[in-house]
Amino acid sequence: MEEREAIYRIAxxxxxxxxxxxxxxxxxxxxxxxxxxALRDVKYAHALAGYSFVQDFAVALPPEARKxxxxxxxxxxxxxxxxxxxxxxxxxxxxxxxxxxxxxxxxSVPYLRSIFSRLQEGDKPWYLPLRxxxxxxxxxxxxxxxxxxxxxxxxxxxxxxWEDFTRACQPLKEISDPALFLEVLLQRxxxxxxxxxxxxxNAVPDVSLYDHSRMTAALAVCLAVDGRSGEWCRTAGDDxxxxxxxxxxxxxxxxxxxxLSSAGAARTLRGRSFYVQLLTEAVADFILRxxxxxxxxxxxxxxxxxxxxxxVRQREALKDIHREVTRRLVxxxxxxxxxxxxxxxxxxxxxxxxRFPEAWRRLHEDCLLPAKYRPLASLPExxxxxxxxxxxxxxxxxxxxxxxxxxxxQEDERFYTEGExxxxxxRKCERCASFEDLGRALTHATxxxxxxxxxxxxSQGSSVRTWNEGLEAFGVRVALVDVxxxxxxxxxxxxxxxxxxxRISPFPVPEREKExxxxxxxxxxxxxWTVRPLxxxxxxxxxxxxxxxxxxxxIPRWGVLRMDVDDLxxxxxxxxxxxxxxxxxxxLRFFFEGWLPYLAGPQEExxxxxxxxxxxxxxxxxxxxxxxxxxxxxxxxxxxxxxxxDYVAQNPGITLSGGIxxxxxxxxxxxxxxxxxxxxxxxxxxxxxxxxxxxxxVLSWDQFAEARRRAEELADxxxxxxxxKALLQNLLEIAAEFERTQKRNQRRRLHxxxxxxxxxxxxxxxxxxxxxSEVKEGIIALRDQLLHSADLIQIIGLAAxxxxxxxxxxxxxxxxxxx
Numbered sequence: 001m002e003e004r005e006a007i008y009r010i011a012x013x014x015x016x017x018x019x020x021x022x023x024x025x026x027x028x029x030x031x032x033x034x035x036x037x038a039l040r041d042v043k044y045a046h047a048l049a050g051y052s053f054v055q056d057f058a059v060a061l062p063p064e065a066r067k068x069x070x071x072x073x074x075x076x077x078x079x080x081x082x083x084x085x086x087x088x089x090x091x092x093x094x095x096x097x098x099x100x101x102x103x104x105x106x107x108s109v110p111y112l113r114s115i116f117s118r119l120q121e122g123d124k125p126w127y128l129p130l131r132x133x134x135x136x137x138x139x140x141x142x143x144x145x146x147x148x149x150x151x152x153x154x155x156x157x158x159x160x161x162w163e164d165f166t167r168a169c170q171p172l173k174e175i176s177d178p179a180l181f182l183e184v185l186l187q188r189x190x191x192x193x194x195x196x197x198x199x200x201x202n203a204v205p206d207v208s209l210y211d212h213s214r215m216t217a218a219l220a221v222c223l224a225v226d227g228r229s230g231e232w233c234r235t236a237g238d239d240x241x242x243x244x245x246x247x248x249x250x251x252x253x254x255x256x257x258x259x260l261s262s263a264g265a266a267r268t269l270r271g272r273s274f275y276v277q278l279l280t281e282a283v284a285d286f287i288l289r290x291x292x293x294x295x296x297x298x299x300x301x302x303x304x305x306x307x308x309x310x311x312v313r314q315r316e317a318l319k320d321i322h323r324e325v326t327r328r329l330v331x332x333x334x335x336x337x338x339x340x341x342x343x344x345x346x347x348x349x350x351x352x353x354x355r356f357p358e359a360w361r362r363l364h365e366d367c368l369l370p371a372k373y374r375p376l377a378s379l380p381e382x383x384x385x386x387x388x389x390x391x392x393x394x395x396x397x398x399x400x401x402x403x404x405x406x407x408x409x410q411e412d413e414r415f416y417t418e419g420e421x422x423x424x425x426x427r428k429c430e431r432c433a434s435f436e437d438l439g440r441a442l443t444h445a446t447x448x449x450x451x452x453x454x455x456x457x458x459s460q461g462s463s464v465r466t467w468n469e470g471l472e473a474f475g476v477r478v479a480l481v482d483v484x485x486x487x488x489x490x491x492x493x494x495x496x497x498x499x500x501x502x503r504i505s506p507f508p509v510p511e512r513e514k515e516x517x518x519x520x521x522x523x524x525x526x527x528x529w530t531v532r533p534l535x536x537x538x539x540x541x542x543x544x545x546x547x548x549x550x551x552x553x554x555i556p557r558w559g560v561l562r563m564d565v566d567d568l569x570x571x572x573x574x575x576x577x578x579x580x581x582x583x584x585x586x587x588l589r590f591f592f593e594g595w596l597p598y599l600a601g602p603q604e605e606x607x608x609x610x611x612x613x614x615x616x617x618x619x620x621x622x623x624x625x626x627x628x629x630x631x632x633x634x635x636x637x638x639x640x641x642x643x644x645x646d647y648v649a650q651n652p653g654i655t656l657s658g659g660i661x662x663x664x665x666x667x668x669x670x671x672x673x674x675x676x677x678x679x680x681x682x683x684x685x686x687x688x689x690x691x692x693x694x695x696x697x698v699l700s701w702d703q704f705a706e707a708r709r710r711a712e713e714l715a716d717x718x719x720x721x722x723x724x725k726a727l728l729q730n731l732l733e734i735a736a737e738f739e740r741t742q743k744r745n746q747r748r749r750l751h752x753x754x755x756x757x758x759x760x761x762x763x764x765x766x767x768x769x770x771x772x773s774e775v776k777e778g779i780i781a782l783r784d785q786l787l788h789s790a791d792l793i794q795i796i797g798l799a800a801x802x803x804x805x806x807x808x809x810x811x812x813x814x815x816x817x818x819x
Contacts, residue, residue: 013071014217020050026162084230089219095351114142120653135594211582217296225311238349271435300585303621342367402429434466445480502532533594537616552629560676563658564623655690711802735797
């Protein structure tokens, strides 16, 4: 316990070391006006401002903890071993503070520059507003410098933010436990310093004070865990090991989430995907607890991956912990979900932007990639055979198997059965039923409660049959609460000793006083408020996929949309430092997990509300997976792409690609998911990527937008303007003739061919049959454009087929699978 408190004290010193910069920029009053001698002692005024914060808010901490916080005031002029550790950690974390290298001089701009405006092809500064964190466009989206009049007197904005920050920090004055103090402070710094540059004078301000401070804290902890002396911190050479960079990859989660039949899958899928998110965080939390490390050492967790910093001397402990995590995952999931864990040392000279990318490459290519090919190798052979070398328990008697996941019913297991009269019943195992309950609870939940519980002993034969039990295997309990419901109707809370409370509703909760009632119900349990992005988008009535398909316009189909960032690995390997890694990871999470659900609602450029026609099954890291009415998916994909372009500062080097598959009403989910994945791969095969695959055709996003516009226009002509549907068939024939001509002449791109006179003849006749003068003019214009636009002829067939789907009603027996 004493060692743990010492670790948390050094973490606090690292986390607070630059808090004085916030106060200084806000022109906040100090307790005492420093004289020249005091400034000489600490070197920088922000150190004194930081110590003033400590004096005001750390009043309840024990004397030992307050003494350790001397690193806040003396990290530039160390007086103790702890001060030296904070000094070195600060310098290593500040490896991001590169010289301007001929870029625009940002020294007069005290705003955080979007990290995306510097990566890849970014060359123009975009800046983030000084606002408390909220997942709203006006808060998390950057603006180009030319569109905002930067204030010479920016202190008013800083001062207002500082006032809000200090008000939110008032509970710190009553906290005597350094660990709880650290957790509360870390969350308040996330809320208020995510948008503040760690440095902006003579440096490019693209790393937040929050990320720089928590990485400083993490490195200071690593130095303390390894027992690095003040002398070592002063004299260590560039080849000395400072920390271990650890990467975790939860493998098998895609199959775990999506390898389901369509029967009952819709109501269990959202719960499964959310469980994987929680499980990733629970495993990362488990590793930190086993290593005795504070939450500052978690760099990122999301998308089935996590990264953390550990001490150099904790290598052997990591091996033992990996073995234990693997054993628990096998007991809980039979080996279908497992952890690939790898690490590499970081030397003192590897924290600048020239050498850190090589360490990042080494971690992934030399360490993590080989580990993925041996997912269960951490377990001894005999133990592995005892755990997984038995019959799988899947298949056999259909009447005793789960209709959703295929698991066989165990002797003491309860199955649940439901279904319409006369239809084949749907049988659910306990796990699938619990995932359905989790997904249903998510639909209405406003808050998530996260509790660190005692870690249970698990042995072979232990029963782990529900999502709750899967998390409890790693010492985590979770409850979802809807504060709009009377207390007696809320989900039952687990036994609480201390809890992290996060507001997760993607849309505002108007009854904030009811939120206060939740806090009152938890009193006197210490509560850590956190800002947690959660990709939450579920129709109110929780429809099945079949019902979702019936909500489509035109042909009744549902579909799957998959998208992710192109060449993300290259983004992480250019100009990357430890703090930039943290900032980039957080920024991606804010978009995919925080902002994405809002895109389903009405937008300025597109007023349609799609929230009752889309399931956002998964969004995290840099990718997303959505199930929805087929016609809503292309529209939503365009919204995501446009919004992402703004979010990454219109950087042409940071793009998205996606794939859309369509499915019959009773089509298996796993097959639709696989087809969407293959469609996405096709899009990424286009030179330059930045593309989407729809109805089997790969298009650039501009082509896709034009194809959709043409499809809507053609559908309108045929459905509302008395235009014969034969027009669509004519266009399909013209496109097919063009494709045949192209295949016969693969070496050169044709501008002339049989398709040209066929299109002229057929479209001239089609126009003659139409009475509507506006449509007639439109067909003639289309005919002429086809003769002069090679781009248009390549998409017109897709547009015609798209329009055909938009106006077709009911099912046709001859339709092809997946069409």
